[in-house]
Structure formats: C-alpha cells, structure tokens
Amino acid sequence: MQSKLTLALAALGAGLVSAQSNNICSSATLTITSAAMATNIPCGTIQGSVKIAEDITNAVDINGPRTIKGDLIVTNVTQLVGLTSSSLATIEGTFKMQGVTLLSDLRFSQLATVGSINWVTLPALGSIEFGTAGVTKVNSILISDTFLRSLDGLNVASVDDIHINNNRQLVSYSNQLANVTKxxxxNSNGPxxxxxxxxxxxxNEIIIADAAEVKMPSLATVNSSIKFDKNTFTSFTAPNLTQCTDGDVSFINNVELTNLSLPLLKKTGGGLTIQNNTLLQKIDGLPKLEQVGGAVLLRGNFSEVSLPALDDVKGAFDTQSTGDIDTSCDTFNKMEGKQIQGEYTCRSNNTRANEEGSSSGGNAGGTQNGGSGEGAAGIVSVNTAVLSVALLGGLAQLLL
Structure with missing residues (x-):
C-alpha cells in the first residue's frame, strides 16, 4: 500500500513539474527574475518572448533553450554587467537591449540566427562574442551609442537594413554582406x-558619413541613392558600380577627398552632386556617365570637369568653381538646351562656389539664366519703373 502511495506521489510530482515546464515554455513572455532561474530553463524552444527583469544585478547566463520564437528583451536593466548563453542558437524576433548601462560582457557562443538586432545605449559594451561562425542571418540591425570597437561576429550575407551610429569607439566594420534590400x-561613429x-x-540605398575609409570593390548596382557626407577619406572608388537606378549620387563636404573614381557608372536615375569637397582638384572620375535623371550640381575648388560620355541631363546643370574652369565650360556650353535640358550655369572664379545655391561673384564661363551684373540691374530698374507707372495709374482711377 505504501509503495503504491509513493508511486502515486511521484507521478503527481512529475506531472506538476511537466505542467510547470509546459507553462514556462509556452507563455507569451517569460520573465527571468534571477540568475538562478536563467541557468535552469527546462525548454528546448520558448514559444513566446524572454525578458530580463529590470532589478536583476550582476550576470545572467541563459542555459537550456536553443530557440526563442519571440523576442529577447533586455531594457533598463541598469545593474546587469554580463549576459551569456552557450545554448541559444535562434532568436526569431528582436534581440533588444536598451539602456543597459553597465553591460560589458556579451557572449552567445551558439547564436546564428536573429530576426533583428536593436541595441541602443550600451555605453560599457566594448566587445561581442558570437562563436566561430558568428551571427549569419539577421533581417535588420540597429546599433547605436555603444562602446564597441568592432562588429566582428556579425557575418550576415543579406540584410534588409543596417543603421550603425553614435558608436564613438568604433574603428572597424567589415563583413561578408552581399546585398541590402533597404x-x-x-554615421557619427569613431573618427x-x-x-x-x-x-x-x-x-537599395547607401548613406555613409564620418568615416575615414570606405571600400566597396564589388558594388555593381544601387537601386536608389548612394550618398557620402562629411567623411575624412582621401580617396573613394567603386570600380564596378554601373548605375544608381532611381536615386542620386552625392558627395558633399568630404573635405579631405582628393580622388573620386566611378569608372563604370553609366546612369543615375536622380541627380549627381559633388560639392564642397575642397581638396578635390579634378572631377574626371566618371568617364562613362551618360545619363543623369535629375540635376547636376558640381561645386568646389576644382580646375577641371570632364564628363566625356554625358549625353542626357534631365534637370538643371550647375557647375561652379573657385578656380578657372573656362575650358570645361566651353565644352558644356555646346550642350545647353540639347543634352542638358534644364537651367544651365557654368562659372569660373566664383569665391562662393562652395556655398549651396550661391551663384554670385566670378566670371560666367557659360550661360547663367536669370541674368547677372549690369544686365540684371537694368531689368530690375525697368521693372521698378513699370511698377511705379502702374501704381500711379491705379491711384488715379481711385481718385476719379
């Protein structure tokens, strides 16, 4: 009788443990409230999300689950210094860490697949470890305001979007990325x-600012725009880029740039802007550019502009330099109203050439629509006189 009772109690206990495990594994959100709880999670797969409680201190080692179907959420856990796991391989939702100000140890030796990474305000996090292969599949990456010096371990081949900003210690970003769908x-990382x-x-789109070096030797197509602003690299080349299908090609305020080469670029669906790159002496690195779907804006200190294949500019053409580009303007003058379909300006010796939209000063090497100098002043005087006569006539009509 006693043995039967013992067996019954054992079965009941096992059933309770099993029910508790099932409840943990299938809950919408499993909240880890202690380090001890994290080390003994009885689930291979957690159907919902996992959240680290905000009052946890020191380090947490997540042991047991290989897959989290939902998110891994670590927000405002201000006393957490370490987060590790040797079992977790997949986070199907978002790996979200925000406001974890003391976190300095992040190690996930098996993690390979993440739905998205969202890491913001991790000022003590200087390195990450993701095992030999690293994370190889992520849809979206946002890493902002960390102490990371590199992003080694993020080895994705394809991603929807990447946003990396305000990581002031970041000196290296290198991976095997092949395509970006968005x-x-x-920008705004380490100098x-x-x-x-x-x-x-x-x-689809590339926007890079505040970088000292950028290498994209295989880049062939950008669907929208490619923009470089306020970088400190001295040279940029994209030897295989043939087109920006629907957007702009833009280089602005790259004040140390001395060489720009896009030798195979044939088409940009939007505009071409090369402006205020004050050390760039020649714009001669686009020998095959034929078509610009928007406007051409070239402003700087250059002495030569060469676009020998240019055959179709849908928008305005505005080229101005602090130096003498009369020879270049002579070539472009012949294209006004033909290959160049929009408003046309080509001007040498303009001291304000690096100021966007400014066209005053200097000598016009080509036509500048809208007039300048005495001609413009004469138009203003005539228009003022006509306006005065019209006003007097109107006043006389009122008095009659």
Missing part, C-alpha cells in the same frame, strides 16, 4: 572608422 546607413564590404554587390 538601407545601409552608417577613424574603416568600412570594408568586399562582397557587397547590390544595395
């Missing part, structure tokens, strides 16, 4: 940041 935007994307072939 946007790659990297010595080197970006190397040797396998990047296709991107």
């Amino acid at each position: 946007t790659i935007e990297i 010595d940041l080197s970006i190397t994307l040797p396998n990047l072939i296709w991107a």
Whole structure:
C-alpha cells in the first residue's frame, strides 16, 4: 500500500513539474527574475518572448533553450554587467537591449540566427562574442551609442537594413554582406572608422558619413541613392558600380577627398552632386556617365570637369568653381538646351562656389539664366519703373 502511495506521489510530482515546464515554455513572455532561474530553463524552444527583469544585478547566463520564437528583451536593466548563453542558437524576433548601462560582457557562443538586432545605449559594451561562425542571418540591425570597437561576429550575407551610429569607439566594420534590400546607413561613429564590404554587390540605398575609409570593390548596382557626407577619406572608388537606378549620387563636404573614381557608372536615375569637397582638384572620375535623371550640381575648388560620355541631363546643370574652369565650360556650353535640358550655369572664379545655391561673384564661363551684373540691374530698374507707372495709374482711377 505504501509503495503504491509513493508511486502515486511521484507521478503527481512529475506531472506538476511537466505542467510547470509546459507553462514556462509556452507563455507569451517569460520573465527571468534571477540568475538562478536563467541557468535552469527546462525548454528546448520558448514559444513566446524572454525578458530580463529590470532589478536583476550582476550576470545572467541563459542555459537550456536553443530557440526563442519571440523576442529577447533586455531594457533598463541598469545593474546587469554580463549576459551569456552557450545554448541559444535562434532568436526569431528582436534581440533588444536598451539602456543597459553597465553591460560589458556579451557572449552567445551558439547564436546564428536573429530576426533583428536593436541595441541602443550600451555605453560599457566594448566587445561581442558570437562563436566561430558568428551571427549569419539577421533581417535588420540597429546599433547605436555603444562602446564597441568592432562588429566582428556579425557575418550576415543579406540584410534588409543596417543603421550603425553614435558608436564613438568604433574603428572597424567589415563583413561578408552581399546585398541590402533597404538601407545601409552608417554615421557619427569613431573618427577613424574603416568600412570594408568586399562582397557587397547590390544595395537599395547607401548613406555613409564620418568615416575615414570606405571600400566597396564589388558594388555593381544601387537601386536608389548612394550618398557620402562629411567623411575624412582621401580617396573613394567603386570600380564596378554601373548605375544608381532611381536615386542620386552625392558627395558633399568630404573635405579631405582628393580622388573620386566611378569608372563604370553609366546612369543615375536622380541627380549627381559633388560639392564642397575642397581638396578635390579634378572631377574626371566618371568617364562613362551618360545619363543623369535629375540635376547636376558640381561645386568646389576644382580646375577641371570632364564628363566625356554625358549625353542626357534631365534637370538643371550647375557647375561652379573657385578656380578657372573656362575650358570645361566651353565644352558644356555646346550642350545647353540639347543634352542638358534644364537651367544651365557654368562659372569660373566664383569665391562662393562652395556655398549651396550661391551663384554670385566670378566670371560666367557659360550661360547663367536669370541674368547677372549690369544686365540684371537694368531689368530690375525697368521693372521698378513699370511698377511705379502702374501704381500711379491705379491711384488715379481711385481718385476719379
């Protein structure tokens, strides 16, 4: 009788444990409230999300689950210093860490797949470890305001979008990325940041600022725009880029740039802007550019502009330099109203050439629509006189 009772109690206990495990594994959100709880999670797969409680201190090691179907949420856990796991391989939702100000140790030795990464305000996090292969599949990446010096371990081949900003210690970003279906935007990171994307072939949009070096040797097509602003690299080349299908090609305020080469670029669906790159002496690195779907804006200190294949500019053409580009303007003058279909300006010796929209000063090497100098003053005087006569006539009509 006693043995039967013992067996019954054992079965009941096992049933309770099983029910408790099932409840943990299937709950919408499993909240980890202690380090001890994290080390003994009885689930291979957690159907919902996992959240680290805000009052947890020191380190948490997540042991047990290989897959989290939902998110891994670590927000405002201000006393957490370490987060590790040797079992977790997949987070199907978002790996979200925000406001974890003391976190300095992040190690996930098996993690390979993440729905999206969202890391913001992790000022003590200087490095990450993701095992030998690293994370190879992520849809979206946002990494902002961390102490990271590199992003080694994020080895994705394809991604929807990447936003990396305000990581002041970041000096290196290099991976095997081949295509970006939406946007790659990297800005406001460490002043010595080197970006190397040797396998990047296709991107919808590329926006890069504040980088010391950018290498994209395989880039062939950008569907929207490619923009570089306030970088400190001395040279940029995209030897295989043939077109920006629907957007702009833009280089603005890259004040140390001395060489710009896009030798195979044939078409930009939007505009072409090369402006205020004050050390760039020649614009001669686009020998095959034929078609610009928007406007051409070239402003700087250059002495030569050469676009030998240019055959179709849908918008305005505004080229101005502080130097003498009369010879270049002579070539473009012949294209006004023909290959160049919009408003046309080509001007040498303009001291304000680096100021956007400014066209005063200097000598016009070509036509400048809207008039300048005495001609413009004469038009203003005539228009003023006509306006005065019209006003007097109107006043006389009122008095009659």
